[in-house]
Amino acid sequence: MVRRNHLMVLWRVSRMESRVITDVNACRSIQWFTRTTWWTYAGGMTLPSTAAAADGGVRSVTRAFDLLRAFDADHKVRSLRELVEFTGLPKSTVVRLLSTLGNPGIITSPSESTYSIGPSFLRWVKLAEAMWEVGAEARQVMTALRDECGETVNIYIRQDLHRICVAQVEGTATVRSVVRVGEPYPLTGGAAARVLLGGCPDTVLEALSAQDARVDAKDLRTAAASTREAGFAITHGDRELGASAVAAPIVAADGRLLAALSMSGPTSRFTADRVARYVDAATLAARRISAVGLGTVEAFL
Structure with missing residues (x-):
């Protein structure tokens, strides 16, 4: 159990710095900050799980793969409507995924509201063929x-x-x-x-x-x-x-x-x-x- 006047320590870890801040105070928490993610432990309480954040990340990756599976030899180009129907995801989610995948060239848009596999895939295709x-x-x-x-x-x-x-x-x-x-x-x-x-x-x-x-x-x-x-x-x-x-x-x-x-x-x-x-x-x-x-x-x- 953590009682009053126990030590509260805030750790902040970043690329270039690491510092420790101490303060005598009431029952507080120990917080670790690693770049953009926080894990919190409050005295007498359980460690808040990062499962929710992890699940969200896994879900996003799964959705991205679901979107990519819509393209094959018979469906080289898909419309936005087709992608929404294929994945079963909300239109706003599909648009967001297309934007995210489009930045590195994984998805490309040959014409307005149509999408296809982008040139970045050539890198992995060649690697897969070799391996x-x-x-x-x-x-x-x-x-x-x-x-x-x-x-x-x-x-x-x-x-x-x-x-x-x-x-x-x-x-x-x-x-x-x-x-x-x-x-x-x-x-x-x-x-x-x-x-x-x-x-x-x-x-x-x-x-x-x-x-x-x-x-x-x-x-x-x-x-x-x-x-x-x-x-x-x-x-x-x-x-x-x-x-x-x-x-x-x-x-x-x-x-x-x-x-x-x-x-x-x-x-x-x-x-x-x-x-x-x-x-x-x-x-x-x-x-x-x-x-x-x-x-x-x-x-x-």
Whole structure:
């Protein structure tokens, strides 16, 4: 307990100075000021939490990312109205975010009331490409698999509760599977997802179940176990109606699951005889990539 006439200390910390002010007074507070943020402790009282300020900062960052997610290959330019509808945020909030993101060139306005991704993103695009690049030898294996089977070949990795395609060699047919590199896809649907689930700890399976009431952790465990035992996965219309895929695991030298190599296309082309051939080709290609390594991206897996 802090009683009367106890010492009150005010600390002020800034870039260039640090000073201490003392004063004998009634029950007061100790305040730390660090640049623009204050934390207060009053004798006999609890420390006022900075959670509110932190939550506000996190919320602003989340809103900014929600705004950026509105832009993709199909929506290169968005109007203010579209951004408001996409984010569900008040118009005033969207305008404020656009202004904030516009200053460093993250968002640009090609014409009045229309917005797009700005040139500053090129910096991070080049950095991401360099850090998440699949090696040349692995790509050669992917290309050979595409040439042999004609279907689109992808490499997926797991990021939290999603799977993300980090490398792609498009199929030769006019009608083919459409997967965007870098875009998050569900970890609960598709052949690649089943392979990746095989390397997930039980906590991830439980989190996936908690995230979606339609997903049962027990079913995920069963699917993961059967995929591990078989060494590959086959799905028809699992993620998207009319789309099929086969996938096989890419592993590290120590046996850890790194990624999933998948081959996908229209279900009409994935006949029983072709699927058998695709499985053999995909599993062999996955073993070859496991042997040569994934390249730079492997350091992050």
